[in-house]
Amino acid sequence: xxxxxxxxxxxxxxxxxxxxxxxxxxxxxxxxxxxxxxxxxxxxxxxxxxxxxxxxxxxxxxxxxxxxxxxxxxxxxxxxxxxxxxxxxxxxxxxxxxxxxxxxxxxxxxxxxxxxxxxxxxxxxxxxxxxxxxxxxxxx
Amino acid sequence: xxxxxxxxxxxxxxxxxxxxxxxxxxxxxxxxxxxxxxxxxxxxxxxxxxxxxxxxxxxxxxxxxxxxxxxxxxxxxxxxxxxxxxxxxxxxxxxxxxxxxxxxxxxxxxxxxxxxxxxxxxxxxxxxxxxxxxxxxxxxxxxxxxxxxxxxxxxxxxxxxxxxxxxxxxxxxxxxxxxx
Amino acid sequence: xxxxxxxxxxxxxxxxxxxxxxxxxxxxxxxxxxxxxxxxxxxxxxxxxxxxxxxxxxxxxxxxxxxxxxxxxxxxxxxxxxxxxxxxxxxxxxxxxxxxxxxxxxxxxxxxxxxxxxxxxxxxx
Numbered sequence: 248x249x250x251x252x253x254x255x256x257x258x259x260x261x262x263x264x265x266x267x268x269x270x271x272x273x274x275x276x277x278x279x280x281x282x283x284x285x286x287x288x289x290x291x292x293x294x295x296x297x298x299x300x301x302x303x304x305x306x307x308x309x310x311x312x313x314x315x316x317x318x319x320x321x322x323x324x325x326x327x328x329x330x331x332x333x334x335x336x337x338x339x340x341x342x343x344x345x346x347x348x349x350x351x352x353x354x355x356x357x358x359x360x361x362x363x364x365x366x367x368x369x370x371x372x373x374x375x376x377x378x379x380x381x382x383x384x385x386x387x
Numbered sequence: 388x389x390x391x392x393x394x395x396x397x398x399x400x401x402x403x404x405x406x407x408x409x410x411x412x413x414x415x416x417x418x419x420x421x422x423x424x425x426x427x428x429x430x431x432x433x434x435x436x437x438x439x440x441x442x443x444x445x446x447x448x449x450x451x452x453x454x455x456x457x458x459x460x461x462x463x464x465x466x467x468x469x470x471x472x473x474x475x476x477x478x479x480x481x482x483x484x485x486x487x488x489x490x491x492x493x494x495x496x497x498x499x500x501x502x503x504x505x506x507x508x509x510x511x512x513x514x515x516x517x518x519x520x521x522x523x524x525x526x527x528x529x530x531x532x533x534x535x536x537x538x539x540x541x542x543x544x545x546x547x548x549x550x551x552x553x554x555x556x557x558x559x560x561x562x563x564x565x566x567x
Numbered sequence: 568x569x570x571x572x573x574x575x576x577x578x579x580x581x582x583x584x585x586x587x588x589x590x591x592x593x594x595x596x597x598x599x600x601x602x603x604x605x606x607x608x609x610x611x612x613x614x615x616x617x618x619x620x621x622x623x624x625x626x627x628x629x630x631x632x633x634x635x636x637x638x639x640x641x642x643x644x645x646x647x648x649x650x651x652x653x654x655x656x657x658x659x660x661x662x663x664x665x666x667x668x669x670x671x672x673x674x675x676x677x678x679x680x681x682x683x684x685x686x687x688x689x690x691x692x
């Protein structure tokens with residue numbers, strides 16, 4: 248891939264926009280199409296593109312595999328933790344209505360926001376970990 | 388017009404499927420699958436499922452193509468000649484298809500609003516959503532709030548599958564040293 | 568009712584079933600494991616279509632509420648399928664990883680070539 252100048256330059260220009268678009272899809276998911284699942288996949292796709300063009304080692308320097316593996320359970324923990332927070336506000340598991348001191352709509356907003364972040368963290372890191380696993384295997 | 392676009396896209400989808408069955412070079416099959424996913428995303432757009440279309444375009448045409456190519460790199464790219472006659476599987480698939488198509492004749496016509504599916508739970512979510520969550524995108528509010536348990540389960544499945552792939556494929560450093 | 572309308576009423580379901588049996592055929596008839604996994608994902612996408620088609624309402628809009636619109640597609644199938652797609656790619660990756668390991672162990676991903684080897688090993692043991 249050393250000589251593919253066009254690919255390298257174009258990728259370098261595009262990747263920040265892909266990551267930005269991922270964040271937009273994540274944060275705008277309440278008002279338009281999008282949400283944690285899509286954003287997670289888009290963010291992972293941006294980093295996978297970097298890995299394909301610049302090599303797996305460069306990608307692993309930018310996003311270390313240890314970090315990725317730590318993020319996989321972290322997202323599930325965020326999701327389940329928001330559910331448990333429902334208990335402490337006197338509601339059922341994963342009921343966000345009381346999160347903001349009885350303001351139901353506000354509580355739902357916060358609950359959905361946090362849960363979507365949990366989904367983003369798990370999905371993006373899992374996709375990336377799977378890519379690292381396949382790319383790091385090498386031909387025997 | 389909506390129906391016409393829908394039918395044209397579905398016909399293209401069916402044609403690509405024949406390509407996926409016939410072609411023996413697996414690289415070509417993976418590229419065909421990618422095109423198939425993009426067409427499927429377009430069909431989903433026509434079916435008003437914008438969130439799903441976005442997911443299918445990024446997952447089906449993007450990530451799964453990369454993973455399939457990665458797996459092909461690690462294995463073989465040419466499918467072997469078939470050893471057995473495909474007659475029996477074709478008869479089984481054809482019979483199943485015929486029975487299922489017979490079953491569709493009683494289904495309500497495409498795009499009608501007064502079916503049981505569209506008048507119970509889905510309509511209820513649409514009616515309650517703004518007062519209870521104030522999130523305009525009903526798909527997001529149902530996904531994260533009304534059916535939060537479901538999504539928690541799905542996230543856990545994604546996590547578990549990721550762990551499974553890591554266990555199967557990742558080279559752990561200690562194990563490498565022992566092999567040397 | 569014209570012939571076109573007659574066909575259009577059920578065309579979605581027919582194509583869904585065509586994709587479904589194509590996936591079934593690939594899974595049953597082909598012996599290459601990666602091809603089978605791709606066939607399985609064709610089967611899977613046909614199920615997405617099966618869920619989404621009845622939720623569509625002609626003349627409706629996507630289920631993003633706004634004051635200008637009143638007819639929306641059913642959001643429930645969208646939610647179910649959205650999560651199913653992401654889970655689908657995760658399980659596809661798991662299947663591909665298994666295929667890679669099988670290739671490392673047997674030097675082949677054709678079931679027709681692997682099964683005799685396993686049988687021979689069983690006899691030896």
